[in-house]
Amino acid sequence: MEIYSTDDIIYALATPWGTGALSVIRVSGQGCIDMLSSVFKSRKKLTSVSSGTAVYGSLVNGKDIIDNCIATVWKDGHGYTGEDAVELSCHGGLQTVEAVLEFLPTLGMRQASRGEFSLRAFLHGKMDLTRAEAVRELIDSRSESARATALGRLEGNLEKQIRAVRDDILNVMGTVEVQLDYAEDETEPDIEFPVQTVRTAVESLNAIRATYRTGKLYGQGARIVLAGAVNAGKSSLFNRMLREERSIVSSREGTTRDFIEAQCVIDGIPVRLYDTAGLRDSSDDIEEEGIRRSRLLFEQADVILWLADPQNPVRDSAIENDPRCICVATKSDVSDKDIEGFLSFSSVTGKGYDELCRAISAKLREGLPPVPEGTLVIQSARQKECLDRACQALEETLEHVEEGLSLDIVSIDIREALDALGELTGEVTTDDILENIFSNFCVGK
Ligand SMILES: Nc1nc2c(ncn2[C@@H]2O[C@H](COP(=O)(O)OP(=O)(O)O)[C@@H](O)[C@H]2O)c(=O)[nH]1
Ligand SMILES: [Mg+2]
Incomplete structure (x- = not known):
């Protein structure tokens, strides 16, 4: 699909379509600084300043000045998307914004698709899927509490917790795999299966799962x-x-x-x-x-x-x-x-x-489990489904260990849990998942 290519230089209005003091237009992609530098008249060239510098100048079309604006330059993958990027802070009138948005494609860049900036950030490892979803949830939030919990997820709190659990389960998997290897020559004694680690993981995941209905209520x-x-x-x-x-x-x-x-x-x-x-x-x-x-x-x-x-x-x-x-x-x-x-x-x-x-x-x-203050709250059905699958697989792991089933079977359960957690943060992903998340919200006009 076209939107998964990151070769093009893309642009979009990053602030709302309306009249304000300023409007920010974001441009991203390899070569975009060179491209804009040729039409941005300023004392210091955009190509010569260091990353994170704001440069005052004029965006020009031949002899015509389109707007006097401030260009903030992001180099070496430091932009939001993990690519070279420029943020143009223009005057906020619709006339100006329209003129800039009409001018940029004539340079050879194209308007970003819905969610494309976040998609690129994800593809370049700048954010995990839980953060990308949080961007959408933040944009869509209709109440202060929804905004606050989305912000928590954007800061990566969910990702951190999931990664911590996933690391523990990876260790469990390591233990099991070592045993499976030794079982063949049967020289090593059995190592005790780390039941408590798995139990603790299930508890942590359950605590997050339990917040879903509350998150959905305050979010949606x-x-x-x-x-x-x-x-x-x-x-x-x-x-x-x-x-x-x-x-x-x-x-x-x-x-x-x-x-x-x-x-x-x-x-x-x-x-x-x-x-x-x-x-x-x-x-x-x-x-x-x-x-x-x-x-x-x-x-x-x-x-x-x-x-x-x-x-x-x-x-x-x-x-x-x-x-x-x-x-x-x-x-x-x-x-x-x-x-x-x-x-x-x-x-x-x-x-x-x-x-x-x-x-x-x-x-x-009514009937919602209590959510202690400061608890991480989720509202995405996708995240909830991944957590359900991970918990179920880990509970089966525990049952199968208790029943004394072979470690081959147990390792399948653990693998399933790892996959579900990887899917949650986007380490394992499919085009379907990406399309679902990224076509849903609008970064541009
Ligand atoms: N005194 C008084 N009149 C009310 C009150 N609520 C509605 N009304 C009147 O009752 C009539 C019908 O109200 P409305 O809200 O249109 O009812 P609806 O048909 O159920 O939508 C109107 O004349 C209202 O002014 C109230 O609390 N006190
Ligand atoms: Mg009525």
Whole structure:
């Protein structure tokens, strides 16, 4: 596949596409410093400065100055990608950025594909797969906690822990292999199998595995669906959660005909929130379609907020008994009635809102194992799958040793565990894995 070649010089906008004080355009690949040096007018030539130097100058197209900018030069593989690289800090206007991005390909470089900078960094041994994934997770993070845990993985914490376990298991493998060699001439006495090392490895891997559902919750977020009869107060609650007038609030029945989706953060958890059409039989085709879609949303919801107005409560025992459901009695400012088992809330005064958020957060975290502070957290299904395989193989190792099976069989188990751990950090990899990770996030425009 073309994207695995590192021969081309590539460029991409590294900052968001928009107006800011500065925009950074990153250029990478062998020969890129020479190439840019010929069109960058400055007191010191880009080719003559040492790596890590920032040079002020003008990017020129013949006699025309495209922009005055600062070029930071990375030589001898010191760039992010492990190749020669230049970072151009230009003025931030879209006009300027567009002019630079149009000019660069005329020099013979090409726009990077999605994720290509990180792919090159990985291919040049600048980062392992867990870090490459962390780059994507960082870019995609929708809450502070997701950002913080992705940063931890980017710093290489996961890689370090996995490598430590892998080194221990490699030692175990070494012990087994020595025994297998000696077994042939049967002159050496049996060495005791290092059961405790394997047990400790399983414990370490299990501790990381156990964080997956929490990491996924804080990283990828949850879906919350607002449901209840027309006029129950769904859109009013929706707007409060978003702190804006996003959904039309009206006392006319059937105002919210389809569902409306928005994002917010509740207790550090990124949430996709859906305001749905009221559930009632309708003769209106369009509204009926809206109601049908609401039912679909229900199936995918992590939490359903079932709202009822105590003055005119519409109940639905199927939904209320759903384990994902939190029941809310609305309009508490105008009614002194409670509904048993319902939280009480008013969108006019905001009373009950904090309790509701706490209930939502508790429901989303229900059944998750505790994650002690400072624990490394994972959120990638790929990483979790590698850990599952490694743990299973190591548990089988222990069982087979206990059953007294031959070391040939035990060494197959250990090899399987080593492969799974190697896959996790990218020491063992396939095109499929790479494509999955690197085509998914965007470094360029
Ligand atoms: N007094 C009061 N009125 C509310 C409250 N929540 C909603 N309403 C009113 O109830 C009507 C229906 O609200 P809406 O949020 O559109 O309900 P939906 O059909 O479930 O989306 C509107 O007139 C709202 O102003 C509340 O907490 N207190
Ligand atoms: Mg509504």
